[in-house]
């Protein structure tokens with residue numbers, strides 16, 4: 042049985058729908074999870090979708106991914122801009138990783154322009170709201186060499 046793609050979400054993403062909707066939109070994290078799982082099914086991928094506000098928990102999940110997952114899609118929230126520990130974990134996982142952000146971080150404060158995560162990621166998708174998770178899955182399916190079960 043194929044290993045799932047881990048879709049990991051960092052701090053404050055549990056607040057989606059309530060949190061600064063003009064920046065992050067109205068969709069809740071549960072809604073993002075539903076659309077991610079629906080897209081994964083079309084692509085013939087399994088996903089394991091998780092969120093934590095705790096940096097160390099995200100590190101532990103990325104460590105687990107090395108054995109348990111086929112790839113990692115990561116929205117590290119604000120840890121994107123601060124966490125060497127997450128970068129080290131990604132590099133140690135030796136899996137394809139894709140960094141996502143709901144907002145266009147390059148149109149925002151300059152402290153959001155730098156990402157530690159990017160050094161460990163195949164690519165970055167940002168600025169398209171919840172669609173970034175679907176776009177990342179499309180890219181991951183191609184990286185993993187899987188054909189879509191049906192065309193969306």
Ligand code: DHK
Nearest residue numbers: 053116118119142143144153
């Ligand atoms: C989410 C956050 O929580 C911010 O700290 C990042 C990212 C951007 C997002 O757009 O998904 O700077």
